[in-house]
Amino acid sequence: MAEEQFINKVTASCIIAFDLLDFMPADEIAEFDIKNLLFMGMIVKEKEFKIAISEIDFSVFVAKTVAVYCSADAIIPPWVYMIIADKLQPHAAHFDFIDVDSMKLELWKSNIENASISSFKNQKVVLRARPDLHPALYMLATQRLKPIVRTLMYGEIGLPKVIFK
Secondary structure, three states: OOOOOOOOHHHHOOEEEEOHHHHOOOOOEEEEEHHHHOEOOOEOOHHHHHHHHHOOOHHHHOOOEEEEEOOOOOOOOHHHHHHHHHHHOOOOOEEEEOOHHHHHHHHHHHHHHHOOOHHHOOOEEEEEOOOOOOHHHHHHHHHHHOOOOOEEEEEEOOEEEEEEO
C-alpha cells in the first residue's frame, strides 16, 4: 500500500500573519487623578492646590507613562495642567491628559505606526482576528499594510476573509 502524502495547505498558501497583539504596549501606565487635589473634590483653590501638589512624591512616576485625568466634573484652569506637567517632566517617560484606556490605545497605535513592516512587502497577509481589540487598530494596520502588500485578509491563515487583492 502506497503511503499518502499530506500537503499542509496553510503552509503552502504562503500567507503571512500580522498579529496586532505583537504591538501591544508594554509600558506601565500610571494614573494621576486631579480630583484628589481639588478643594472638597470639586474646585481649584490655588493655595490649597499648590500645597497639595507639593506634598506628592512624583518619583513614583519614574520611567512610567502617566494618564492625567479628572474624575470630578470640575472646571480646571489651564495653569493646573502646566503645574502637573512641570512636576511630571523630570520623572515620567510620557504623560498626557487622557484616560488610561485611551492612553493604552494611543501607545498601541504608535507602536503600529513606528513598526518596520518591510517584511510584508508584496506578500499575502492576514490580519489576525482579535474581536476584542479596538477597531482603530484594524483601521491603522490596514492603512499601513495596503500600500505594500499584494493581498490583505482578515481572520486566520486557514480561513481568511479577503479584504483586497
